[in-house]
Amino acid sequence: MTTDPRSLLRSMFDAAVASAQPCAVVPAHLPEPPKGRLIVIGAGKASGAMARAVEDNYKGALEGLVITRYGYAVPCERIEIVEAAHPVPDEAGQLAAQRIEALVTGLSEDDLVLCLISGGGSALMPAPAKGLTLADKQVINTALLKSGASIGEMNCVRRHLSTLKGGRLAALCHPARVLTLLISDVPADHLPDIASGPTVADESTCADALAIVARYRIQLPASARTLLESGAGETVKPGDPRLARAEIRLISSPQIGLEAAAVVARAADYGVCILGDSIEGEAREVGQVMAGITRQVAVHGQPLQAPCVLLSGGETTVTVRGNGKGGRNVEFLLALGLALKGQAGVYAMAGDTDGVDGLEEIAGALLTPDTLARARVLGLDPAQSLDNNDGHGFFGALGDAVITGPTLTNINDFRAVLIDPAGVTRQNT
Amino acid sequence: MTTDPRSLLRSMFDAAVASAQPCAVVPAHLPEPPKGRLIVIGAGKASGAMARAVEDNYKGALEGLVITRYGYAVPCERIEIVEAAHPVPDEAGQLAAQRIEALVTGLSEDDLVLCLISGGGSALMPAPAKGLTLADKQVINTALLKSGASIGEMNCVRRHLSTLKGGRLAALCHPARVLTLLISDVPADHLPDIASGPTVADESTCADALAIVARYRIQLPASARTLLESGAGETVKPGDPRLARAEIRLISSPQIGLEAAAVVARAADYGVCILGDSIEGEAREVGQVMAGITRQVAVHGQPLQAPCVLLSGGETTVTVRGNGKGGRNVEFLLALGLALKGQAGVYAMAGDTDGVDGLEEIAGALLTPDTLARARVLGLDPAQSLDNNDGHGFFGALGDAVITGPTLTNINDFRAVLIDPAGVTRQNT
Numbered sequence: 001m002t003t004d005p006r007s008l009l010r011s012m013f014d015a016a017v018a019s020a021q022p023c024a025v026v027p028a029h030l031p032e033p034p035k036g037r038l039i040v041i042g043a044g045k046a047s048g049a050m051a052r053a054v055e056d057n058y059k060g061a062l063e064g065l066v067i068t069r070y071g072y073a074v075p076c077e078r079i080e081i082v083e084a085a086h087p088v089p090d091e092a093g094q095l096a097a098q099r100i101e102a103l104v105t106g107l108s109e110d111d112l113v114l115c116l117i118s119g120g121g122s123a124l125m126p127a128p129a130k131g132l133t134l135a136d137k138q139v140i141n142t143a144l145l146k147s148g149a150s151i152g153e154m155n156c157v158r159r160h161l162s163t164l165k166g167g168r169l170a171a172l173c174h175p176a177r178v179l180t181l182l183i184s185d186v187p188a189d190h191l192p193d194i195a196s197g198p199t200v201a202d203e204s205t206c207a208d209a210l211a212i213v214a215r216y217r218i219q220l221p222a223s224a225r226t227l228l229e230s231g232a233g234e235t236v237k238p239g240d241p242r243l244a245r246a247e248i249r250l251i252s253s254p255q256i257g258l259e260a261a262a263v264v265a266r267a268a269d270y271g272v273c274i275l276g277d278s279i280e281g282e283a284r285e286v287g288q289v290m291a292g293i294t295r296q297v298a299v300h301g302q303p304l305q306a307p308c309v310l311l312s313g314g315e316t317t318v319t320v321r322g323n324g325k326g327g328r329n330v331e332f333l334l335a336l337g338l339a340l341k342g343q344a345g346v347y348a349m350a351g352d353t354d355g356v357d358g359l360e361e362i363a364g365a366l367l368t369p370d371t372l373a374r375a376r377v378l379g380l381d382p383a384q385s386l387d388n389n390d391g392h393g394f395f396g397a398l399g400d401a402v403i404t405g406p407t408l409t410n411i412n413d414f415r416a417v418l419i420d421p422a423g424v425t426r427q428n429t
Numbered sequence: 430m431t432t433d434p435r436s437l438l439r440s441m442f443d444a445a446v447a448s449a450q451p452c453a454v455v456p457a458h459l460p461e462p463p464k465g466r467l468i469v470i471g472a473g474k475a476s477g478a479m480a481r482a483v484e485d486n487y488k489g490a491l492e493g494l495v496i497t498r499y500g501y502a503v504p505c506e507r508i509e510i511v512e513a514a515h516p517v518p519d520e521a522g523q524l525a526a527q528r529i530e531a532l533v534t535g536l537s538e539d540d541l542v543l544c545l546i547s548g549g550g551s552a553l554m555p556a557p558a559k560g561l562t563l564a565d566k567q568v569i570n571t572a573l574l575k576s577g578a579s580i581g582e583m584n585c586v587r588r589h590l591s592t593l594k595g596g597r598l599a600a601l602c603h604p605a606r607v608l609t610l611l612i613s614d615v616p617a618d619h620l621p622d623i624a625s626g627p628t629v630a631d632e633s634t635c636a637d638a639l640a641i642v643a644r645y646r647i648q649l650p651a652s653a654r655t656l657l658e659s660g661a662g663e664t665v666k667p668g669d670p671r672l673a674r675a676e677i678r679l680i681s682s683p684q685i686g687l688e689a690a691a692v693v694a695r696a697a698d699y700g701v702c703i704l705g706d707s708i709e710g711e712a713r714e715v716g717q718v719m720a721g722i723t724r725q726v727a728v729h730g731q732p733l734q735a736p737c738v739l740l741s742g743g744e745t746t747v748t749v750r751g752n753g754k755g756g757r758n759v760e761f762l763l764a765l766g767l768a769l770k771g772q773a774g775v776y777a778m779a780g781d782t783d784g785v786d787g788l789e790e791i792a793g794a795l796l797t798p799d800t801l802a803r804a805r806v807l808g809l810d811p812a813q814s815l816d817n818n819d820g821h822g823f824f825g826a827l828g829d830a831v832i833t834g835p836t837l838t839n840i841n842d843f844r845a846v847l848i849d850p851a852g853v854t855r856q857n858t
Contacts, residue, residue: 274731279721285714292708
C-alpha cells in the first residue's frame with residue numbers, strides 16, 4: 001500500500017476529531033430521569049452539539065440553555081442554544097450566563113442539573129465578579145492571551161474574577177444533584193481548567209492569581225486587583241458541602257484523540273510514539289525540540305525506527321510580538337520547518353481540533369520537505385514570517401492551510417510529525 | 430537491588446563523561462609516523478588531555494602547540510599546552526593562535542598535521558580577521574552569548590570573522606596532510622560548528638552571518654559589518670583543493686555519551702528512551718516540554734513504562750534577562766521542577782559534560798520530588814530564581830549542585846529525567 005503522507009496526516013487529525021464528537025460519546029453517559037426536573041446547562045465550543053446529542057437520546061422531559069461559539073450552534077428543540085464570542089467574551093455570553101444562573105437558582109433535592117462543559121466555556125460564559133464589568137473582563141482576557149502565560153495560569157486568574165467559575169456554578173445548583181459531562185481540552189485533563197471549572201472544586205487561591213499577574217506583568221483594572229487582594233474572588237474549595245452531590249465525567253480528551261490517530265497510523269504500517277497529551281511551552285520552542293527528536297529518529301532510530309509518527313497534544317503558547325495572522329499550531333510548524341531545513345522524508349501536521357487556530361478560521365497547516373523551497377519561490381521568508389507571528393499568512397500562501405470549518409468539538413491541539421525517509425526515496429525513483 | 434535515584438543519575442552522567450575521555454578514545458586513531466614532520470596543533474576544552482593521550486601513545490617524533498581553557502592544562506613534555514580564556518576570548522588565546530598559524534605555514538607534502546579539536550576551541554583560538562581587534566571579538570562574543578541565537582547560529586557568525594575558522598587553518602597547512610580528531614559538542618555533530626570548524630569546509634556564507642546578526646539584532650562593530658558586507662570574511666568552501674588532503678574523524682560525541690549512560694540505567698533495571706542528542710531551544714521551554722513527556726510516562730506509560738529514564742543531549746539556549754548566577758542546565762532544571770510541581774517519583778539531573786554550566790565552576794544540578802518543598806523552607810521562590818536566571822544560586826542553596834571540576838573533555842549537555850513512582854512508594858512504606 002502506498003500512502004501519501006499528506007493524506008495520512010490529515011486522516012489522523014480527522015480521526016482525533018471524530019473521537020470527540022458528542023453524538024458518539026454523550027449517549028452512554030445520560031442519566032436516568034430524576035424525580036424532579038432535569039435542567040440542561042453548559043458552555044463551550046462542543047456544548048451545542050452535546051445538547052443535540054442529549055435531546056436525541058434522553059428519554060425524559062428536559063429544559064435548559066447552553067452557550068456555544070458563534071457559528072457552533074446546532075438546531076435544538078427543547079434546549080435553547082445561545083451563541084456568544086470567543087476567545088474574548090461579549091454581552092451575549094454575559095446575558096446567557098445570567099439566565100443560566102437564574103435557571104439553577106432555587107432548585108430542590110429532587111432536581112438534576114446536567115452540565116455540558118467543553119473547551120472555550122470560560123470565555124463563552126462570562127460572569128464578572130461583583131465590581132467588575134464585561135469591559136474589564138475583555139481587557140483582562142486580551143492581556144492574558146498576549147502575556148505568554150500558560151493556559152493553566154490564564155484560567156487560574158479567570159476563575160478568581162468570576163461568579164460562576166471555580167465550582168461556583170455547582171454551588172448555586174445546591175441542593176440539586178449535578179452531573180457534569182466534560183470534553184477536555186486542557187493539559188493533563190486538569191478539571192478546574194476545563195472552561196475554568198464551573199462545577200469543580202478548586203485548590204488555587206487569589207494569592208496564586210496575583211502571583212501570575214505579577215510574573216507576566218499583566219495590567220489589571222483596579223477593581224480586579226482589589227477583588228484578588230481582598231480575597232473576595234475566592235473559589236469553592238475541595239470538601240465544600242455544596243459540592244457533595246456534584247459528579248464529573250470526562251467523556252473525551254486529548255489522549256483519547258491521540259490514541260485514535262495512532263490507530264490510523266499503525267494501520268498504514270507506521271510506528272507510533274505518543275510523546276504527550278499535554279505538551280506546553282512557547283510554540284516556536286516546542287517546534288525546535290520536536291525537530292531535535294525528529295533528527296534522533298532519522299539519524300539514530302531512537303526513540304523508535306522510521307517509518308513512524310511522533311504524536312503530541314496539549315496547548316502551546318505564543319508570545320505575540322508581530323502583527324501577522326498567527327496561531328499556536330502554525331507558529332509551531334514554522335519553527336519546526338526552520339529547524340528541520342527541509343529534511344527529506346519529514347512531513348508534519350498541526351492543528352486545533354476545534355477547527356480554529358488562533359483568531360483565524362483555519363484549523364492548522366501541513367509541513368512538507370519542500371515547504372521552505374516552495375516558500376523561497378514565492379519570495380516568502382519563513383524566519384521573517386515567524387518573527388511576525390504570521391503562520392497563517394505563510395502556510396496560506398503555500399496552499400497548505402488545513403480548513404475544516406467548526407468541528408463542534410475541542411480536544412485541544414493535535415501535532416503529528418511523520419518520518420519516512422525511505423518512502424521519499426521510493427517516490428523519487 | 431535498591432538504587433538511590435540521585436546516585437544513579439550521577440553515575441549516568443559520569444559514564445557519559447567517561448565515554449569521552451581522551452586517554453580512552455584517542456589512541457586507536459593515531460597515525461603512522463609520516464615521512465616528514467608530525468605537527469600537533471589544536472584547541473578546545475579537551476585538547477590538553479588529547480595532547481597528553483597523543484604523547485603517551487604515539488610512536489614517532491612530534492612537536493606542537495595546543496590551546497585549552499584556564500585550569501584544563503595537563504602536563505605534557507613535547508607538545509606545548511597554552512591556557513586561554515573561554516567563553517570570551519583573551520590575548521593569551523590570540524597569541525597562541527598566531528603561533529599555531531606560524532607552525533603550520535610552509536609545510537611540505539611529507540608533513541602531517543595532527544589537529545586535536547574539541548568544544549570551546551572557537552573562543553580559545555581567536556584569530557580576528559583583518560581589520561578586527563581582539564576587543565571587537567570580545568564584544569561580538571559577549572553579544573552573541575546574550576542574544577538568544579543558537580550555537581549553530583553563533584558559530585556561523587564567528588566563522589566569518591576569523592582568519593583560521595571555517596576551514597582556513599587546514600588551507601594554511603596545505604600541501605601537508607591534515608588529520609583532525611574531533612570530540613563533538615555540537616548539535617547533530619555538525620562538523621563546521623565544532624570549534625567553528627578550523628579544518629572543515631563550510632557551506633555557510635557572509636550573507637548567512639549577516640541574516641543572523643539582523644535577526645537577533647546584534648550590535649556589530651563597524652569593521653565587522655564591513656567584513657561581512659564586502660564578503661572578505663568568506664570561509665573555505667567544499668571542493669576547495671587546499672582541503673583535498675584533510676581527513677576528519679569523530680572520536681567522541683553526545684550520542685556516544687548518551688548510549689554510555691543508557692547502559693548504566695539498563696543495568697539498574699530502568700527502561701531508557703533517548704529523545705535526542707541535539708535538542709535545542711530556550712532552556713526553560715525545553716524544561717516545560719520535558720515535563721510534558723514526563724507526565725505522559727507517569728500517567729499513560731508512553732512513550733515507555735516507568736521505571737525509566739528519558740535521556741537527551743545537545744545545547745539549549747538562555748536568553749539572559751536577570752542578573753543571577755545561571756547556566757543552561759540549571760535553568761532547564763528550574764523550569765522542569767516548576768512544571769512538575771514536585772511530582773512524586775520524578776528525579777532529574779542536568780549538567781554540562783565539561784564540568785562548567787555557564788560561567789560558574791559547577792557542572793549542573795539534581796532535581797528531586799521535594800526540591801520545591803525544600804526551597805520553600807529556605808524562603809527561595811523558584812519562579813523568581815528562574816526569572817532572575819539564578820539557577821546556580823537556587824540549587825547551590827539547596828545543596829544540590831553537581832560539582833566535578835574540569836572534566837578535561839566536552840560532549841555538550843547531558844539531561845536525564847528518572848521516573849519511578851513505584852520506587853518512591855517502596856521507600857515511603
